[in-house]
Amino acid sequence: MRPRRTPSRNQLHEANVTLLSRAMIEIRLLANRPEHATHPDGHLAQIAAIADVCHHLPGAGRTSGGGLVWTWQTADEFQRAWLRSRLAETNVDIAFLEAAPAWPPPGTAPDLRPSWNRWRWPRDPGAFVSVDSDTLARLVRQGEPDGPHALLDHLHPGARHIIRARRPGETLFRPDGPGDVRQYRAVVTMRDGALIVASPRLRAGDIAALPANLGLFRRLVLAAVPKRRRERDLYVWGRDHHL
Structure with a gap:
């Protein structure tokens, strides 16, 4: 067919x-x-x-x-x-x-490192930054002051989260703007320990001002991870938790 x-x-x-x-x-x-x-x-x-x-x-x-x-x-x-x-x-x-191929609830956690049979040539390793939960919540609220922000209360308080710019070809849920607001890709740890993917809208200037706090090897590892279709995202996590 x-x-x-x-x-x-x-x-x-x-x-x-x-x-x-x-x-x-x-x-x-x-x-x-x-x-x-x-x-x-x-x-x-x-x-x-x-x-x-x-x-x-x-x-x-x-x-x-x-x-x-x-x-x-x-x-x-x-x-x-x-x-x-x-x-x-x-x-x-x-x-x-x-x-279309079925969306796979509940999905699986995104990969944080490549495997021998699943990897890609590292792509833009300098784009990755790490932030704590308080910083991520602040960045999200500055990017979208009007919210909704309910899920920010469910971030793991001691976790470090990974953020990078959205790549061409990745789903754009809303147009860029106003100003320098852009959609980013984040790997986020929730309070229950779940590792999920989010697509926060953040200010590019705020991201550029963050310190380069990931070592080169760690950034190369992250950049070598190929994206999978079966990653669990923030929307599905919130739906599963009735939020």
């Missing part, structure tokens, strides 16, 4: 615009006319479900479908039904979403 063709960027943009506009209309309707809710837990639960599933959509169409696939595969049953019905109004065939 031939693989499903990913929609064009224009089609993905149309899908995003449709989903976001419908979300705003429906949230406003539900806030004023709660009797229109179809969620089993009522109109507030439906508003939360729609807002949650649309949270990353503004940047989802900039990654050749990757962001929309991520949104689809992390949605619950109600959210997926909502996405399916609203995407039916667009030129996007959701077959490529249904045929």
Whole structure:
């Protein structure tokens, strides 16, 4: 069977615009006319479900479908039904979403060192920095003052976290900006000891001002780690912990 063709960027943009506009209309309707809710837990639960599933959509169409696939595969049953019905109004065939490799809950911890059969030539080792939990929380709050920041309370208090710049081709959940705010990739240790991947939006100036606190060998090891598809991320960790 031939693989499903990913929609064009224009089609993905149309899908995003449709989903976001419908979300705003429906949230406003539900806030004023709660009797229109179809969620089993009522109109507030439906508003939360729609807002949650649309949270990353503004940047989802900039990654050749990757962001929309991520949104689809992390949605619950109600959210997926909502996405399916609203995407039916667009030129996007959701077959490529249904045929995409399954997101693997709960996922596995990201690698911090390569293996003999899984490694890559070290790429930009100077991009890696290490920060403690207080510093990471401060950087996230400076990058996005309006939050949400609930998961920052669940960082391991004694852990060191690894941050690097997002690489070309990695999923961009939201456009860069304002100013020098950029999406980064972080390997984060949570309070329960789970090692997960996060995509915080941070100020490039703040990251540039951090001291070079990782030795060359450690940075080369990190830079030689190839990215895997089965990494557990911050969203799934929070969902699994009902946050």
